[in-house]
Amino acid sequence: MxxxxxxxxxxxxxxxxxxxxxxxxxxxxxxxxxxxxxxxxxxxxxxxxxxxxxxxxxxxxxxxxxxxxxxxxxxxxxxxxxxxxxxxxxxxxxxxxxxxxxxxxxxxxxxxxxxxxxxxxxxxxxxxxxxxxxxxxxxxxxxxxxxxxxxxxxxxxxxxxxxxxxxxxxxxxxxxxxxxxxAAPDIFNIKIIGKGGHGAIPQETIDPIVITCQIVNALQTIVSRRTSPVDPVVVTCGKIQGGDSYNVIPNEVELEGTIRTFKEETRKLVPSIIEDLVRGITTSQGATYEFKYKANYPxxxxxxxxxxxxxxxxxxxxxxxxxxxxxxxxxxxxxxxxxxxxxxxxxxxxxxxxxxxxxxxxxxxxxxxxxxxxxxxxxxxxxxxxxxxx
Missing domain, CATH: 3.40.630.10 (Zn peptidases)
Structure with a gap:
């Protein structure tokens, strides 16, 4: 026209x-x-x-x-x-x-x-x-x-x-x-709670930094092994905060990231898988955790x-x-x-x-x-x- x-x-x-x-x-x-x-x-x-x-x-x-x-x-x-x-x-x-x-x-x-x-x-x-x-x-x-x-x-x-x-x-x-x-752009926040101490005596601590590294790596198996390869999913860790000094193991580390999905059933599944992984890793290391999930837009x-x-x-x-x-x-x-x-x-x-x-x-x-x-x-x-x- x-x-x-x-x-x-x-x-x-x-x-x-x-x-x-x-x-x-x-x-x-x-x-x-x-x-x-x-x-x-x-x-x-x-x-x-x-x-x-x-x-x-x-x-x-x-x-x-x-x-x-x-x-x-x-x-x-x-x-x-x-x-x-x-x-x-x-x-x-x-x-x-x-x-x-x-x-x-x-x-x-x-x-x-x-x-x-x-x-x-x-x-x-x-x-x-x-x-x-x-x-x-x-x-x-x-x-x-x-x-x-x-x-x-x-x-x-x-x-x-x-x-x-x-x-x-x-x-x-x-x-x-x-x-x-x-995609649906959801947000997750994980706090890893360990036991801080001197960097020279790690055996007396529960190191949340090491545990967080294990969690970050484990989260990538969600996309590669826990969800269908023809159902698009992204799990990205975009923020890690923990520690104040090179020779101090901190008490806590905070990890934040995003989950991107298209199917509603997958959207509901992925946060529960994340928490299962976090629970398993922290328990095996003697640590505890706090898990928060925010569903944003569909x-x-x-x-x-x-x-x-x-x-x-x-x-x-x-x-x-x-x-x-x-x-x-x-x-x-x-x-x-x-x-x-x-x-x-x-x-x-x-x-x-x-x-x-x-x-x-x-x-x-x-x-x-x-x-x-x-x-x-x-x-x-x-x-x-x-x-x-x-």
């Missing part, structure tokens, strides 16, 4: 300016007050109905079509990361120790661009578009609190779509797949029909040659999964790498990408919404 492309060109400079402004003022989870105000001001300027302070800082806009019909939800996340920006850009972060290192600034600008496009076409729409600007995707997760506060009601949402600007794909490409798209599962539907819409935006089936699911987490649990949904990756041999690495202090890519995001979300409401 040329209307979408033409309107995107009309508003592209505004989208770029919004992205770069938001980039300069990054905010952490549930504290996105400045970002929320920018969103509210833009939506109100367009005459779009606005709901404020949903799940603390979330914003919901509602575009009501001229004709009755279903309701499609489009979502963008808006929080930043605690990273000191090193990227050489004119719109560098002005907040010490914070930056948009994942593309959420672009997600907000892209969805605001979709709001501009769809608002001009509302007299042609059969139904409604809910624009959901969600806080706290990176850490605590704002999707579930927004759902609990009724974002899927009044009017009732029939389907949902979301996207992530993706630094591992070429500009202009869109990748998605039906079924498992992103796995993101794309609906078969909505994925197929989205692909056909996306071809109108980027061309059939640039719409791909994602080769394999991503082990990263995404709390859009909560929307996908409630209504048929599809989530997609939109490429932002302008050099095929060098990906744009997310969560990196040098993360940067061309702001023009917000236009593809805006067109993609708009086209999907328009086609669905037909």
């Amino acid at each position: 040329n209307h979408v492309k033409n309107l995107c060109e009309k508003y592209l400079e505004e989208m770029i300016a919004l992205r770069e402004t938001i980039h300069m003022y990054p905010e952490e989870d549930f504290k996105e007050f400045k970002t929320a105000k920018i969103i509210i001001d833009e939506l109100e300027k367009l005459g779009i109905k606005v709901q404020k302070n949903v799940a603390k800082t979330g914003v919901v806009g509602l575009i009501e079509g001229k004709y009755p019909g279903k309701t499609v939800l489009l979502r963008a996340d808006m929080d930043a990361l605690k990273i000191q920006e090193q990227a050489d850009v004119e719109y560098k972060s002005k907040v010490d120790g914070m930056m948009h290192a994942c593309g959420h600034d672009g997600h907000v600008a892209g969805l605001l661009g979709a709001a501009m496009i769809l608002n001009e076409l509302k007299d042609k729409l059969h139904g409604n578009v809910k624009l959901v600007f969600q806080p706290a995707e990176e850490i605590e997760g704002g999707a579930l609190p927004m759902i609990e506060e009724g974002v899927l009601e009044n009017p009732k949402v029939d389907v949902a779509f979301g996207a992530h600007l993706w630094g591992y794909l070429k500009e202009g490409e869109v990748h998605l797949k039906e079924g498992p798209m992103m 796995a993101l599962i794309n609906d078969k029909y909505m994925t197929s539907f989205a692909k056909e819409s996306l071809k109108k935006v980027v061309g059939e040659e640039n719409v791909f089936d994602l080769k394999e699911p991503n082990m990263g987490g995404e709390d859009f999964a909560y929307f996908a649990q409630k209504v048929p949904s599809a989530f997609m990756f939109i490429g932002i790498a302008n050099n095929e041999s060098e990906p744009v690495i997310h969560h990196n202090p040098y993360f940067k990408w061309d702001s023009k890519n917000v236009g593809i995001l805006a067109q993609s979300l708009s086209q999907i919404a328009i086609d669905y409401l037909k």
Whole structure:
């Protein structure tokens, strides 16, 4: 539909300016007050109905079509990361120790661009578009609190779509797949409690460092020997803390890591296997332990029909040659999964790498990408919404 492309060109400079402004003022989870105000001001300027302070800082806009019909939800996340920006850009972060290192600034600008496009076409729409600007995707997760506060009601949402600007794909490409798209990113914490003492007399101690090393190695057998090789599982130990001096064996060591799974039965199984291993190793060494497990977001599962539907819409935006089936699911987490649990949904990756041999690495202090890519995001979300409401 040329209307979408033409309107995107009309508003592209505004989208770029919004992205770069938001980039300069990054905010952490549930504290996105400045970002929320920018969103509210833009939506109100367009005459779009606005709901404020949903799940603390979330914003919901509602575009009501001229004709009755279903309701499609489009979502963008808006929080930043605690990273000191090193990227050489004119719109560098002005907040010490914070930056948009994942593309959420672009997600907000892209969805605001979709709001501009769809608002001009509302007299042609059969139904409604809910624009959901969600806080706290990176850490605590704002999707579930927004759902609990009724974002899927009044009017009732029939389907949902979301996207992530993706630094591992070429500009202009869109990748998605039906079924498992992103993993459940759970967290475990293990405290090994031994008996400290002098490093020169280890026989009088119960060394938690040695025991922790055994546990780290044993955890890798979960993936290689305890779960099916065709059922993807990741068990990563990302943090070990223990000891203060080279010649002192400490009393305790703390180990923290993440579990990534797709199947719910596997998700429930792996923590119990971890605790069994920890219990066995610590008991054999005369130590004790404390085990904590935090279930974060569920796995993101794309609906078969909505994925197929989205692909056909996306071809109108980027061309059939640039719409791909994602080769394999991503082990990263995404709390859009909560929307996908409630209504048929599809989530997609939109490429932002302008050099095929060098990906744009997310969560990196040098993360940067061309702001023009917000236009593809805006067109993609708009086209999907328009086609669905037909």
